[in-house]
Amino acid sequence: MRVLPSVVSTTLFWCLAQTYPVIAATNEKDIVCPDSNPLNCYPKLFVATHEWQVVREGQVIPAGLNVRLDLENMSREAKLGDVPGKKTESKNHELVVTDGDSEFLSSLDFLKRWVNTQYSEPPAYAELVRHLDVLVDWASDPEAGVTIAQNVQPLLKASGLYGSKNAKHNTSGLTESQALKVREMTYRILSLSFRNNLEAQEKLLGFLNEPEVFLQHLVTGYELEPDLIVQRKLGLLGSLMNNHVFSDYVEQGGIEAELMLLYTKVDSLAIKQRIMTILEDLRLEKRDADADADADADADAADDGASLNKRFALLTRNSLVGTSLAADPQSRRVLESLGELKQLDRSAFKADTRFLDWMDKQINLERSHVIGLQKREPDHPHAEAERRYLDRLIELRHQVFGNPLGSRKEYLDEL
Known part of the structure; x- marks a missing residue:
């Protein structure tokens, strides 16, 4: 009769080991326990079958398995190789990868969990x-770039771009320098994913509610950012400029003008170089025959401050010609930035006849507008502001871009 309890105990232990195989593990390193309940533990080594199974957190996937990522819930699944002739279930938006890709998918899942603070304790930096x-x-x-584009929200959150211009991102347990490093790396990932990747760019475009606002976030708010982040933002913008996927939104968001304004506000030579690369890639310059020779000569020069200023001034000058200051408020801002550059560096460019003729036309149009406004509505609230703007145009035309003595004949006391 004493044998019976022993048999029962052995049988019970065998049943429990089959139901909860991790209980039979002799080494604690062989199991993963997400909480204090031992029944919730599971083997650290993933045990594969011919059916797709979810890979749980912390599990190691043996080499040679098929691995896929369910892009709807970002869960990884794995199984043994397909049986010849047998059809397998296919989920929507799944990405089936080789075993070598599992590290990539695991890291993408890790970032998603970190951003959404799904860890009970912040992971180590x-x-x-x-x-x-x-x-x-x-x-x-x-x-991989397409996959990142399909799951771009965690990266945008980590970079600080998701939501508003001043969107917050998870910095749990990070120092200021560590948080800066995380943002910098995130921007690099985004830039590399979209560079020369048409499909990835289209996926990103489909995710964005207001693409033009997103692009504006990349060129504004520089006063609040370290130079390194400004460079990385411009790197991302440059990656999105090829393939023409975002071309319409570049125009709608006034990105060219914002870049020109940014150029005159920053001191970093590296940032100025990136701005010029983007502007020149966008082919904004509308050079006349005389300017082409100068521009070509500057293109071969070193990217020092003086050479960059000349290239920027030529590009900006030629982009303004043909625009209407009255109809395009951003052109007014660009003209002011060009005036600031000319005052800081008189040798940056020469205001050629074509540019000065354009300015004369803008002055005459503004003068006609001011005279008409004073005749029709002398008490109009904008009348004085328009008069001051006319004076500013005359000042720019003669004292900044032309001959200071020529401004005397422009000011009409009868106005």
């Missing part, structure tokens, strides 16, 4: 950087 390094390494791969 070194672990976060390791996963970001993995994403940086993969981002240039076209298929």
Whole structure:
């Protein structure tokens, strides 16, 4: 009769081991326990079958398995290789990858959980950087770039671009310098993902509610950002400029004018170089025959401050000619920025006849507007502001871009 309890105990232990195989593990390192309940533990080594199974947090996927990412809930699933002739279930928006891609998917999932604070305790900074390094390494791969674009929200949150211009991102447990490093790496991932990747750019465009506002976030608010982040933002903008996917939104958002204004406000040579690269890639310059020779000569010069200023001034000058200051408020701002540059560096460019003729036309149009406004509505609230703007145009035309003595004949006391 004493044998019976022993048999029962052995049988019960065997049943429990089959139901909860992790209980039979002899090494605590072989199991993962998400909480204090031992029944919630599971093997650290993923046990595959011929059916797709969810890979739980912390599990190690053996080599040679098929791995996929369910893009609807960002869960990883794995299984043994397909049986010949057997049809397998396919989920919507799934990405099936080789075993080598599992690290990429794991890092993408890690970033999503970190951004959404789904960890009971903040992960170590070194672990976060390791996963970001993995994403940086993969981002240039076209298929990985598309996957990142399909799951771009966590990256936008980590960069600070998601939502409003001053959107907050998760910095739990990070110092200021660590948070800066995370943002910088996130921008690099985004830039690499969209560079020369038409499909990824189209996926991003489909995600954005207001693409022009998103682009504006990349060129404004520089006063609040370190130079490194401004450079990374411009790098992302440059990546989005090819393939013409965002061309219409560049125009709608006034991105060219914002870049020109940014150029005159920053001191960093590296930032100025990036701005010029984007502007020249957009082919904004409308050079006349005389300006072409100068521009070509400058293009071969070193990217020092003086050469950059000349290239920028030529590009800006030629982009203004043909616009209407009355109809385009941003052109007014660009003209002011060009005036500031000319005053800081008189040798930056020469205001040629074509540009001065354009300015004369704008002055005459503004003068006609001011005279008509004073005749029709002398008490109009904007009358004085328009008069001051006319005076400013005359000042720019003669004292900044032309001959200071020529301004005397422009001011009409009868106004």
